[in-house]
Amino acid sequence: MDNPFLVEVTRGQLVESRHRGSVSVVDADGGIVLSIGDVDRRVFPRSAVKALQALPLLETGIADKYGLTDEEIALACASHSGEPDHARVAAAMLAKAGRDVSCLECGTHWPMGEAAARQLAASGKTPSALHNNCSGKHAGFICLACGLGDDPRGYVSAGHPVQRRVREALEEITGACHTDDKSGIDGCSIPTYAIPLPSLAFGFARFGTGHGLSGEGKAAAERIRKAVARHPFMVAGTGRFDTKLMEILGERAFVKVGAEGVYCATFPELGYGVALKADDGHARAAEAMMGALALRFLPMSDNEREAVSALAQPVFKNWNGIEVGGIQVSPTLMG
Amino acid sequence: MDNPFLVEVTRGQLVESRHRGSVSVVDADGGIVLSIGDVDRRVFPRSAVKALQALPLLETGIADKYGLTDEEIALACASHSGEPDHARVAAAMLAKAGRDVSCLECGTHWPMGEAAARQLAASGKTPSALHNNCSGKHAGFICLACGLGDDPRGYVSAGHPVQRRVREALEEITGACHTDDKSGIDGCSIPTYAIPLPSLAFGFARFGTGHGLSGEGKAAAERIRKAVARHPFMVAGTGRFDTKLMEILGERAFVKVGAEGVYCATFPELGYGVALKADDGHARAAEAMMGALALRFLPMSDNEREAVSALAQPVFKNWNGIEVGGIQVSPTLMG
Secondary structure, three states: OOOOEEEEEEEOOEEEEEEEEEEEEEEOOOOEEEEEOOOOOEEOOHHHHHHHHOHHHHHOOHHHHOOOOHHHHHHOOOOOOOOHHHHHHHHHHHHHOOOOHHHOOOOOOOOOOHHHHHHHHHOOOOOOHHHOOOHHHHHHHHHHHHHOOOOOOOOOOOOOHHHHHHHHHHHHHHOOOOOHHHEEEOOOOOEEEOEEHHHHHHHHHHHHHOOOOOHHHHHHHHHHHHHHHHOHHHHOOOOOHHHHHHHHHHHHOEEEEEOOOEEEEEEOOOOEEEEEEEOOOOHHHHHHHHHHHHHHHOOOOHHHHHHHHHHHOOEEEOOOOOEEEEEEEOHHHHO | OOOOEEEEEEEOOEEEEEEEEEEEEEEOOOOEEEEEOOOOOEEOOHHHHHHHHOHHHHHOOHHHHOOOOHHHHHHOOOOOOOOHHHHHHHHHHHHHOOOOHHHOOOOOOOOOOHHHHHHHHHOOOOOOHHHOOOHHHHHHHHHHHHHOOOOOOOOOOOOOHHHHHHHHHHHHHHOOOOOHHHEEEOOOOOEEEOEEHHHHHHHHHHHHHOOOOOHHHHHHHHHHHHHHHHOHHHHOOOOOHHHHHHHHHHHHOEEEEEOOOEEEEEEOOOOEEEEEEEOOOOHHHHHHHHHHHHHHHOOOOHHHHHHHHHHHOOEEEOOOOOEEEEEEEOHHHHO
């Protein structure tokens, strides 16, 4: 089955590039709200499920044991740009577990945010693992290990108690088996398990509503959603789509990007979960798709609608500020 | 017509993302060597035709009048990474025409090469228009204007004598009309004209062989090809695909990337011109496609084949150096 064209990139009067994709929107009872394209094909959710991977940290009471703040909980769900505040909060999380940067097993890279990378270079420094876009998630994993009395070393391995708990949490909330034969290794070295989009969307519908979750699970999901809504900068960074969308919509939309064109979301007031993938893995397509779904489903004021439209269907300007083209979402998706 | 899948991106045992595209390989008589997908759809060649846009600078004798070196001629065809040597050579070209950076109308951006951007920031400096990836092409345009006795101001406009000559050169070598209704504005503010891939490929077959060109045109094409083969660093930069491929293959392959997944090339010893586009505009797909075509058509030693294969079908490692997946080209393309 060929996925349809969902996003067009124009230049002048012509379509320059086109993106295909698939979309699943599901309610908390598992009812299909919207299905576009081949949604049965398994996809690696990558970083789009970081909020679900953070559930055990809250459900076990360890976040409270260490007194994690809302900023820190938001950073545990982040693919951040490596700005100074992101690195600072990651270090604070590790300190609460009595650990430091040397425990991080995510690897080191220059800040994902280009301005942050240049700022770090201009200060004469080089990056540490705290600047890795996943450092908050990993700091959360280390808190989980230490809080449970486990040795955090090797916490990225599938067999470590941390990853076993994370996998169980993902299986429980999505209802999908996370099997070794459908697994891969993520950029930050932890396992990632390919599952169909409707299972992902179902997991996010439950994350957004608490339906079908235990009391601890429901409270954990709510705490994470509220923490991120209060600190949308922490989950992404300056100028990033997730940060900007949640700055506009607050608790009404929880959205999280993953690598390779995956996006997940929940719109709690509607009880919907969303999962989508751009076939080609292009982030600009996935962002446009997610923005379009927010516009399609969520009631918004005129000002909100204008702001979200500018995110979903941006205009391209060149280095001289001349308008040269833009991104348009197909009516199939926009509804 | 749906373009076929030509490139797959894998993670673990699964295909994570897929790219479709179209390809045209044509000989210098216009004979079709290979045609994949919808090649009649017009595409903006963007920076892939910079070498053809540089022809008037050579054909008019102005490159010789100003004593442009091979490095400078190569930079006139570049989408460079903004490394110090690129900026230095662009400034030298302008000086030969009695001008300086203030004449550049390409706009200013931080170096496209991330390491170069950090290096510039670490030195406490900010970028100038010399760091714009198109600065060499624009310096060439300014040399052309000054050499012809025209005022260079406004040289980026479609109506300026420079752009009129560039458009005529493109029309002559490709045989395709460059019409205003199929035009757009490129990232560096000059016009770009959408034409079909076979016309682009035909232009590059003639660029590679000189067939059908005037004496001046043939000499200009040969001079550009040899200049780039001697200085492949100048047309791209450290670690870039074009630079690495031409370091391996020398004069046997002239390749040039364009934005939005376009690539053009000529394999002079075969008399072939190549033009391709990844539907979604992803550079990784276009690079894999171009690498595959080089492997398919060009005779190579075992060492060369191994090196080009590593460019065409790279293995992905994560931040910890763990192999997590890679890029594979489809048999349709690899032949």
